[in-house]
Amino acid sequence: MNTPSEPGHDRTEPDLSAVVGERRQLINLAYRLLGSLAEAEDAVQETYARWYAMAPGQRADIVSPGAWLTTVATRVCLDLLGSARVRRERYVGEWIPEPLPDRTEWIGGPGGGREEPADPADWVTLDESVNMALLVVLEAMTPAERVAFVLHDVFRYPFPEVAGIVGRTPAACRQLASSARRRVRAAQVPTAPRAGQAALVRHFKEAWEAGDIAALVGLLAPDAVMAADGGGAVGTALRPVVGGERIARYLIHFAGRAPGLVLLERTVNGRPGLVARYAGVTATVAAFDVDGGRVTRIWAVRNPEKLRPWTEDRPLPR
Numbered sequence: 001m002n003t004p005s006e007p008g009h010d011r012t013e014p015d016l017s018a019v020v021g022e023r024r025q026l027i028n029l030a031y032r033l034l035g036s037l038a039e040a041e042d043a044v045q046e047t048y049a050r051w052y053a054m055a056p057g058q059r060a061d062i063v064s065p066g067a068w069l070t071t072v073a074t075r076v077c078l079d080l081l082g083s084a085r086v087r088r089e090r091y092v093g094e095w096i097p098e099p100l101p102d103r104t105e106w107i108g109g110p111g112g113g114r115e116e117p118a119d120p121a122d123w124v125t126l127d128e129s130v131n132m133a134l135l136v137v138l139e140a141m142t143p144a145e146r147v148a149f150v151l152h153d154v155f156r157y158p159f160p161e162v163a164g165i166v167g168r169t170p171a172a173c174r175q176l177a178s179s180a181r182r183r184v185r186a187a188q189v190p191t192a193p194r195a196g197q198a199a200l201v202r203h204f205k206e207a208w209e210a211g212d213i214a215a216l217v218g219l220l221a222p223d224a225v226m227a228a229d230g231g232g233a234v235g236t237a238l239r240p241v242v243g244g245e246r247i248a249r250y251l252i253h254f255a256g257r258a259p260g261l262v263l264l265e266r267t268v269n270g271r272p273g274l275v276a277r278y279a280g281v282t283a284t285v286a287a288f289d290v291d292g293g294r295v296t297r298i299w300a301v302r303n304p305e306k307l308r309p310w311t312e313d314r315p316l317p318r
Contacts, residue, residue, distance in 0.1 A: 013056050014065045022066050023048075026073045027123040032150045033077040034084070035097035035135050037309070041120050043080060047073040071165045074147060078166070081143035092232030094240065096299045097135040098306040099285040100124055102267035121309035126270035129154045132287035132299050135269070137187045141180050148173045149180035192290045198265070198272040200290055205263050205274055208255065213248045220244030221294040231303035234283075247298065258283070275310065282310040 026047060030040035050072055051059065062068045088095045103122045124130065129150075138146050147166055151157045152173070159170040159177075166173065200219065207215035226247045230236035241247050255261050261283075264275045268287040276284040285307060289297030301307065 013060050014062065019051065019065050019069070022069045024123045025066070026069060027120055028125055029070065029150070029155065030073055030077055031100075031124050032129060032135075032138070032154060033074070033147060034080060035139060036084075036306075037098050037100065037121055037124070038305070039080055039084070043073055043076045046076050074151065074165050078143050078147055081146065085143075092230070093236065093238040094227040094229050095139075095231075096227060096229035096301050096306075097132065097139065097269075099132070099268050099273075099287060099299075099301050099310075100126065100130065101285075101309055102126055102270070126267065128270065130269045131271050132269050133187070133289045133297065134184065136299070137184050138180075140187075141183055142176075144168070145176045145180040145183070148176035149184075152177045153181070188291075194272065196293075197288065197290045200293065200295065201272040201274060201288055202265060204288075204295060205265060208251055209263055211252055211255065213245075213252055216248035216251065217244045219295055220247055221292070221296045224294070224296050224298070226250070226298040226300060228300040229303050229306065231305060233304055234302050236300070236302050282307050285310055 023044065026044045027040055030043040031037055034040050034043065047069055051065075051069065059065075100121050128134070138149070141149065144166065148162055151162045151165065152159060157165070159173045162173045162177075163170040168176075204216065204219050207219060222244050223242070224244045224247055226237075226241045228236040228241075237250065241250050258276075258278045260278065262277045264277065266273055266275045266285075268274075268285055271287065273288055274284075274286045275282055276286070283302065285301045287299045287301075288295055289299075
């Protein structure tokens with residue numbers, strides 16, 4: 001990656017716009033690796049800090065700034081993944097990846113009408129590689145498996161390049177990605193048609209608003225599971241709620257404690273989901289897993305630290 005300049009050759013630093021232009025790619029990569037927008041921001045900030053800490057001559061010697069930044073960002077994420085496992089073992093209740101909205105659903109559209117988005121969430125491309133079901137599976141992988149899978153299967157880096165980034169052999173990276181794929185297949189991450197899921201989520205919303213337990217039970221798989229993430233900051237179930245009827249009763253009880261609760265259909269990590277707002281503030285963002293025409297999983301994020309892209313200063317349209 002670093003190539004010495006030839007004797008007598010004038011070295012010039014890489015074009016600043018090209019270096020800064022890598023930020024979108026880095027945020028996308030770091031979010032998929034970490035499952036947290038806040039941690040992804042920190043990782044990218046650290047990456048750029050290391051870039052600008054180098055002497056101008058060192059930066060000029062780097063043939064591909066994009067490759068250098070990607071390598072450093074990935075290694076920073078690897079370090080964060082190792083420490084995150086320890087932190088999440090002490091986390092209060094369930095830890096769920098940070099949900100992201102579709103920026104087109106905000107008032108004023110992308111970046112509120114600004115030329116460049118102000119919120120890092122605006123940088124993340126929402127596709128199947130960030131649906132909540134897959135992010136949850138990624139959380140169960142080892143850091144090495146997760147990095148190999150994301151770099152190769154999501155960002156299409158060839159294994160020799162992956163090996164250079166993570167410091168392992170191409171064969172080892174190939175094995176790590178293969179192991180990660182087996183985890184994904186075992187978890188049966190769904191690929192339900194978006195339109196079908198949207199209709200199911202709409203019916204779910206209507207039944208919840210009506211307080212219709214029977215209707216909710218009919219929309220939930222008998223063995224459905226709901227996990228909630230409050231992070232100890234707000235009250236919520238500390239363990240997953242299992243069973244369609246138990247989930248339905250829990251949701252009706254939750255709504256009963258918050259009169260005036262407003263439910264909105266919104267895109268959550270690229271898939272149809274729900275946002276619950278209370279007293280004008282986003283209280284919960286829910287992502288859904290659908291299979292066989294029924295809801296099989298609900299991930300309800302309530303931790304205010306994870307709802308920054310959904311907060312009052314970026315209002316959702318009615």
